[in-house]
Amino acid sequence: MSQTQTDATTALKEAGLQVTAQRLSVLRCVDTLSHATADSIAESVRGEIGTVSRQAVYDSLAALSEHGLIRRFQPAGSSARYETRTDNHHHLLCRTCGAMLDVDCAKGKAPCLHPVEDHGYKIDEAEVIYWGLCPDCQSQD
Template structure:
């Protein structure tokens, strides 16, 4: 499998930022690094991870970096129901599996492979470009620790 397209290292990120017309800063590289190291993290967790790497960074700079990079397709923003926005570095077409009991969220590869991987019956005049799929269920951990509670 050709993963190099989707797992950027620091150099690739710098190039991607420049290609998007964004400046390359230590903060943005560190934010990307944190997203890569801890997929599905929320903004606050990324903020803490970046502080471990850089020492200090403002909350606003983290939000700016996350928004700027997700708007340009360098990272991907996902927002499961009942949770704050989460971020991940994989930008290929894949979906998510969420636990109703805990906040666990994992990736699922798309069975089709290319976006939009589903076609709606009626598009109602919309120009559809993506089908976001979230599977809901109970994760193995919660199942084994008494799923009925």
């Protein structure tokens, strides 16, 4: 989902968020750097709009996540990652090089996986991360 200035502005307004240079830039950078950490997003935002504090980037990421414009997920042993794909999907991660890809739901309707016992919870999402070796790392073994 490539965010143009108009798309990002419209998305912020429709979410009820104030349109700021930081939020516009963060949204565009998350879109461009899919699966990026907050630090890499902050670096990209600085390259786009100049000086901006790390806290301003974190605040923007939190607001965008809270309003459903981006998705935050945190693989085990990794910093939180951000992406603009907000539908229920999963990720493939390479244990060696860290490559990360989106994959559609395992099968069936969301939330894709149903536990043996739900303990009374109404489940609406399943977070699944598949770990393994990407084709490049497999060829190096």
